[in-house]
Amino acid sequence: MEIVITGRHTQVSQKFRDVVESKMNRVTAIAPDAQRAQIVVTHEGNPRQADTAKRVEITVVAGRTVVRAEASSSDEYSALDMALDKLTLRLRRTRDRRKDHRRGYVNPVPVDLGPIEAAPAEEPKDEEPNNSPQAAVASDLGPGESVEVQVGDTPIVIRRKLHIAEPMSIDEALYEMELIGHDFFLFVNKDTGRPSVVYHRHGWSYGVFEIDTAENVAKAKKEA
Template identity: 55%
Template structure:
């Protein structure tokens, strides 16, 4: 399993890289088919955020859904421990999921909010008209003379059922997930709500080239 450690606004010493490799040894036990783990270390320079100035993000890539966890603390070693605890919990959930696919959820419509999935590529400043062509590619541009920065990112999207979309949302640790509904062929979003309830929003348009399951049977 390949482990790739990268720093954002910070240098990552060799000692920490070796520590990461040792701590991630348990990943191979829970995810034997994992091909790669991306580790991103971010340093926050704002003194008001000293308690969470070090952030560690872990992303496990294998055949199947991406599994991700992140945490922040006042030092990167503590942040790594917290992130690994979250990652192990999600890896166990994924393993259990493979054993039993029968799960149920309470669904209700909710409002749309922006969603930013797993960070695959460091965004680069770009013009608003820039076209994204590669999976994981990301760009940022400033809105005119205002301080508003808009980030665009491209993700591959295989059609999913609502159940699978909720499952993948939980694995990346977000409260929002965009997907194409396999049943209706519509662009859709699932959300976390209070307790163990979830929401689903769909656009009243079908993705070009896809047919709803009802029309295929």
């Protein structure tokens, strides 16, 4: 399995890289078909957030399945352990779902997010031509590509990424949302053809947003 480790606002030590290499066998033990793992370490410079100053994000690609987990702590090693615990739990769920499929249950087709790009190296501030929110949405992106722009001198960072989605049902979208550990998931509803979002509400309840134009809705009503 290919392992890519990058840092945002921080340098990644060789010791941490060695620890990651040794602990990723937990992933291959559960998902022997895992092809690539990307680990991103982020440092939060705000001293008020010292308890969560280090965030570790792990993304694993196994076949066409993408599983993601993240955690924050005062140091990158404990954050790594917590993120790995979440990741291995989700990988086990994926493995069990595949077993259910072989028993005759329906297994949804996951979204192919394309190749995961390593985090781009940060440019010095005096080399950034346009440090504004508009710059984050001005350029064209390819599938899987992303861009980040910091808003002025604030800690706000806008990240934009192009996601290629395959049509799927709401149930399949909920499954994908749980795999990547997000509170929402963008997809194309295969029943309506509309761009849609599933999201967590309270407790075990979920919500669904569908997007369409007033012209298309009016046209559909006339045709009905």
